[in-house]
Amino acid sequence: MIDHIALLGRATLDTLSAIGRAGLFLVQSIFCLPSREGFYLWVRQMHFVGVMSVAIVLVSGLFIGMVLALQGYTILVGFGADEALGQMVALSLVRELAPVVAALLFAGRAGSALTAEIGLMKATEQLTSMEMIGVDPLRRIVAPRLWAGFVSLPILTVIFGVVGIWGGYLVGVDWLGVYEGSYWSNMQDSVDFVDDVLNGMVKSLVFGLVVTWIAVFQGYDLIPTSEGISRATTRTVVYASLAVLGLDFVLTALMFGDLG
Amino acid sequence: MDDPIMVEVENLHFSRGNTEIFRGVDLQIPLGKITAIMGPSGTGKTTLLKLIGGQLVPDQGQILIDGQDVHKLSRRSLFKLRRRMGMLFQSGALFSDLDVFENVAFPLRVHTELPNAMIRDIVLMKLQAVGLRGARHLMPSELSGGMARRVALARAVALDPDLVLYDEPFVGQDPISMGVLVQLIKKVNQALGLTAIVVSHDIKETLSIADYVYIIADGKVMAHGTPQTLDVDDDAHVKQFVHGEPDGPVPFHYPAPDFFDDILAPAGQFS
Numbered sequence: 001m002i003d004h005i006a007l008l009g010r011a012t013l014d015t016l017s018a019i020g021r022a023g024l025f026l027v028q029s030i031f032c033l034p035s036r037e038g039f040y041l042w043v044r045q046m047h048f049v050g051v052m053s054v055a056i057v058l059v060s061g062l063f064i065g066m067v068l069a070l071q072g073y074t075i076l077v078g079f080g081a082d083e084a085l086g087q088m089v090a091l092s093l094v095r096e097l098a099p100v101v102a103a104l105l106f107a108g109r110a111g112s113a114l115t116a117e118i119g120l121m122k123a124t125e126q127l128t129s130m131e132m133i134g135v136d137p138l139r140r141i142v143a144p145r146l147w148a149g150f151v152s153l154p155i156l157t158v159i160f161g162v163v164g165i166w167g168g169y170l171v172g173v174d175w176l177g178v179y180e181g182s183y184w185s186n187m188q189d190s191v192d193f194v195d196d197v198l199n200g201m202v203k204s205l206v207f208g209l210v211v212t213w214i215a216v217f218q219g220y221d222l223i224p225t226s227e228g229i230s231r232a233t234t235r236t237v238v239y240a241s242l243a244v245l246g247l248d249f250v251l252t253a254l255m256f257g258d259l260g
Numbered sequence: 261m262d263d264p265i266m267v268e269v270e271n272l273h274f275s276r277g278n279t280e281i282f283r284g285v286d287l288q289i290p291l292g293k294i295t296a297i298m299g300p301s302g303t304g305k306t307t308l309l310k311l312i313g314g315q316l317v318p319d320q321g322q323i324l325i326d327g328q329d330v331h332k333l334s335r336r337s338l339f340k341l342r343r344r345m346g347m348l349f350q351s352g353a354l355f356s357d358l359d360v361f362e363n364v365a366f367p368l369r370v371h372t373e374l375p376n377a378m379i380r381d382i383v384l385m386k387l388q389a390v391g392l393r394g395a396r397h398l399m400p401s402e403l404s405g406g407m408a409r410r411v412a413l414a415r416a417v418a419l420d421p422d423l424v425l426y427d428e429p430f431v432g433q434d435p436i437s438m439g440v441l442v443q444l445i446k447k448v449n450q451a452l453g454l455t456a457i458v459v460s461h462d463i464k465e466t467l468s469i470a471d472y473v474y475i476i477a478d479g480k481v482m483a484h485g486t487p488q489t490l491d492v493d494d495d496a497h498v499k500q501f502v503h504g505e506p507d508g509p510v511p512f513h514y515p516a517p518d519f520f521d522d523i524l525a526p527a528g529q530f531s
Contacts, residue, residue, distance in 0.1 A: 037370075121356075129353035132313055132425075133367045133415075134342040136335075 022217045029138040029216075030146055041144040049110045049145065049212075050152030054159065056109055057102055061160035064097055065089060065167025072168075073176050082176075086183035087190040089168035094191060094200045095256070098161035100248050103207035106153050107240035111215035114145055115236040118219025119229040127220075142216050149212025150205070157204035199255045206247060211240040263290035266326060266423060266455040267312060273320035274304070274311060281307055283479035284321070294449050294456040296470035298463065300501065303476050305459040306350070309425045312457070313347060314338050325423070343371055346416030347425040352408035354400040360387070360411050361396040367418045386414040390444060406437030410444070417448055423455045424448075430462040438462075442469055463502060467491070475501060 032038065072088045118141060121127050127137045165187070172178040191197065215236045222232035267289035274282040281304040289295045297305055310316045312323055314330045323330045325341060333341060354363050364383045368374060374382070387393040390410040400408060409429065416424055429445060430438050446469045449456050460466045467473065467487040474484045475498060483490060483498045490502055500508030516522070 124356070125349050125351050125353035126355055128310075128315065129347065129349055129412075130355075131315060131339075132342055132345065132347040133370070134339045135366075135370050136339060 018221070021221060022213070025138070025142075025217050025220065026146075026213055029142040032139045032143045038139070038144060041140070042147055045144045045148035046152055049114070049148040050155065053106060053109050053152070053156055056105055057156045057160050058163055060101060060105055061098070061163035062167040064101060064160075065093065065164030065169075066171045068092060068097070068164070069168035069171040069176070073172060073178070082178050083182040084186055085168070085172045085178050086165075086185075086187035089172070090165055090187040090191050091196060093161050093164040093168075094196045096200075096248075096252070098157045098164060099200050099203040099207060100244060102157045102160040103153060103204065103211055103244045104241055106149075106156060106208075107211045107215070107237055107244065110149065110152075111211050111236045111240050112233045114149070114212070114215040115219040115222075115233045116229060118142070118145075118216060119222045119224070119232055122220065122222065123224035123226075123229065137220075142220060145216050146209075146212050149215070150208045153208030153211065154201055154204045157200070161200070199251075202255075203248065203251050206251065207244050210243050210247065214240045214243065263293060265289065266291040267457070268324040269308075269312070269321070270324070271321035272308075272311065272318050272323065274307065274316065274318045276307075280479055282318075285476065285479070285481055287474055287481065289455060289457055290472065291455050292453050293471040294445070294458060294469055296458045296460060296466045296473045297476060298459075298461055298466060298473060298501070299476035299482075301461060304479070305461075305476065306427055308476070309347070309427050309457070309459055312425065313342065313345065343367075343419060344422045345425065346419070346421040346423070348409070348412050348416045348427060348429055350428045350431060352400070352405075352412040354403075354408055354412060354415070356400050358400075359396070360392065360398050360400070360403070363400070363411060364415045364418050367415065371419060382418065383414075386418055387411075389448070390414045391440070404437075406433050406440070409433070409437075409441065413441075413444060413448070417452065417454075420452055421454060423457070426456065426458040426460070428460055429458065430460055430465050438465060445469055463504060467502075477501075 068089050069085060072085055073082055076082045076084055076088065118127075121137075121141065127141065130137045130140060169180075169183060173180045173183050218232040218236045218239075222228045265288050267287070269285055269287040269289075272282045272285040273280075285308070287297070297308060299305055307316065311318055312325070312330065314333070317331050322332075325345075328337075328341060330338070330341070354360075355366065358366065361383055364386055365379050368379045368382060372379075384393055384396075387396055390413055392407060392410055392414070395403070395407065395411075400411070403411065413429075426445065429441055433441060442465050445456065445458065448454070449469075458466055458470065467490075470487055472484070473487055473490055475482045475490070477497060483493060483495060485493070490498060493499065493502070496508055499505070
């Protein structure tokens with residue numbers, strides 16, 4: 001019994017110290033003075049983290065939009081409300097699906113790659129040797145990646161939303177025969193820029209920061225062995241996905257909770 | 261030893277988990293000389309270098325480099341001090357996303373405002389010194405272990421540091437690249453007049469270039485002296501280590517029950 005209590009205490013202390021380390025790590029790396037060198041590094045990471053994720057976001061966005069339209073149509077047509085399809089597709093994408101699904105894909109595609117990359121740099125002593133050369137790896141390696149993730153996820157979310165709405169149009173209008181004018185005009189009437197679009201962007205900014213933070217911290221803090229790298233990569237995807245889903249509920253409650 | 265002191269280690273204690281690695285180590289590294297730190301595997305020689313480089317913090321005691329206490333410096337001053345140090349890692353630790361030229365140019369680019377043409381000249385000079393000027397466009401993954409270590413050596417001395425730390429420079433090298441590295445370390449030291457600390461357990465090679473030697477075992481300095489005095493030292497520990505005798509005060513066998521009893525143990529009582 002005492003052993004169990006001691007184990008619980010140990011686990012709590014470990015968790016708290018990891019959270020503390022992660023917090024310090026974020027503060028130390030995110031507030032770096034911008035420099036020309038740093039800008040180039042950031043652009044490079046925007047390519048790896050952002051541009052390389054565009055393909056997966058395009059394909060998933062298209063399919064999610066098409067499925068939404070298909071599912072929505074079969075429900076709405078029962079009420080004779082198939083005119084509202086555009087509104088339904090756009091609102092679900094902008095408020096919810098685009099930020100969340102893009103963040104989950106981003107965690108799997110870019111997050112795991114960041115963890116593995118930084119972890120391998122640690123295992124091959126590249127981070128240590130950089131420190132010994134007198135360059136802070138938090139500034140040189142971590143900060144550009146953190147900022148790249150923070151900036152690129154909202155952009156990916158916009159791409160996801162746009163492609164999704166277009167996918168919904170393909171299925172709803174071109175295939176199922178919803179009137180094109182009502183698809184667009186209902187959407188235009190019901191989607192509010194501040195309430196819907198901006199709130200969705202705020203969500204994706206938060207997700208971008210959290211997912212990238214988890215990914216780079218797991219890479220920086222891992223035990224530098226092959227097993228350590230594989231565990232940390234898994235942890236990145238699991239923790240980041242759970243954090244996105246949990247935070248999504250909290251943010252949704254704060255943004256839309258007082259409507260009903 | 262009347263030479264001025266570059267690095268002074270005083271009463272160093274360090275433990276990892278429950279294992280005590282150092283129990284009061286005192287070292288003095290003279291300026292402009294090659295000092296070797298030797299000892300059997302697992303005595304924490306690499307840990308000592310990391311302590312000197314300020315990457316680990318000792319439990320007790322202090323390390324002074326040029327009079328500054330490494331572990332009392334702010335992060336900024338520590339990084340400033342590290343610009344005067346070069347370290348050669350066992351694995352080379354080249355940056356895998358940069359080619360050979362850019363790896364050697366890295367310290368120059370981040371710490372100096374030199375124009376590109378001058379950086380190019382310096383890098384080519386350093387690469388020429390290690391014989392790899394022709395390999396400047398290769399990526400680290402295309403280099404053999406010995407070549408990677410030579411590039412790492414060029415990078416470590418790119419800024420003409422005052423102090424170079426060599427972590428096991430000879431491990432895992434074939435005889436030819438071993439000979440090349442021994443020559444290089446000696447030559448670099450003489451040409452640049454820098455202070456070098458070589459951590460190693462390759463006795464012959466290390467003794468051939470070292471001006472002064474410390475032998476560390478059991479968390480303490482067991483012996484120190486010039487290679488000549490250690491060679492004729494009578495202490496059983498020193499003798500066993502320097503002459504590479506398999507058995508002596510450091511036992512060949514891991515603790516085990518009596519061999520005879522173990523072999524003849526009746527079936528069912530095997531442990």
